[in-house]
Amino acid sequence: MYADRKTLVRREIWNLLEEKNLVDFPRPCYGRIPNFKKAGVAAEKILTLKEFSVSKCVFCTPDAVLRRVRQIVLEQGKTLAVALPHMEAFVEIDERKNVSEATRISGMRRYGSPLRTKIDLFVQGSVAVDLYGNRLGKGKGYGDSEYFILKERGLMSENAKVVTIVHHLQIVRDLRKLMSKRDVGIDYVITPDEILKTRAFNETQS
Numbered sequence: 001m002y003a004d005r006k007t008l009v010r011r012e013i014w015n016l017l018e019e020k021n022l023v024d025f026p027r028p029c030y031g032r033i034p035n036f037k038k039a040g041v042a043a044e045k046i047l048t049l050k051e052f053s054v055s056k057c058v059f060c061t062p063d064a065v066l067r068r069v070r071q072i073v074l075e076q077g078k079t080l081a082v083a084l085p086h087m088e089a090f091v092e093i094d095e096r097k098n099v100s101e102a103t104r105i106s107g108m109r110r111y112g113s114p115l116r117t118k119i120d121l122f123v124q125g126s127v128a129v130d131l132y133g134n135r136l137g138k139g140k141g142y143g144d145s146e147y148f149i150l151k152e153r154g155l156m157s158e159n160a161k162v163v164t165i166v167h168h169l170q171i172v173r174d175l176r177k178l179m180s181k182r183d184v185g186i187d188y189v190i191t192p193d194e195i196l197k198t199r200a201f202n203e204t205q206s
Contacts, residue, residue, distance in 0.1 A: 061123070087145065131196060171191070
């Protein structure tokens with residue numbers, strides 16, 4: 001039942017973004033993490049996040065919507081951690097000269113080496129998110145699995161925060177009833193207009 005309701009929420013978001021022409025390639029965005037327009041503007045806001053400025057290693061999923069985030073990580077002299085598609089492997093990248101190439105899937109394979117550095121910040125895309133810190137991905141479960149695998153391997157710093165970057169229309173009212181213990185909580189939601197702390201973040205600080 002929960003899976004069906006999650007699917008309905010995803011379809012609503014995909015339909016909304018497509019109908020309003022708010023997504024870039026790859027299209028249509030159905031079945032994907034939407035690569036929404038102005039994603040690059042949202043990505044730049046991560047530079048103002050304290051947790052980013054003090055981080056040494058940032059994990060970023062390989063979705064198109066986060067490509068600018070991956071570039072920023074390397075441009076700022078930080079280590080970029082990624083999972084190759086379908087969790088084929090976890091690698092870290094420290095390339096500084098060929099940032100554009102290194103942040104593409106082919107470049108991740110070329111420049112990546114086995115991940116050994118602990119991750120300080122975990123960044124992923126979403127289909128839908130709420131301000132309680134709940135997130136829906138595209139339905140494959142990769143994002144949550146990546147987080148828990150890295151944590152089980154001791155590759156997540158103790159205080160690592162989780163960030164998602166979305167269009168403001170991807171923020172929904174309340175997803176709490178659809179969540180399970182295997183869903184990763186979000187601390188920050190970044191849109192092209194603002195950075196929002198979720199209730200999950202506030203609860204960890206209390």
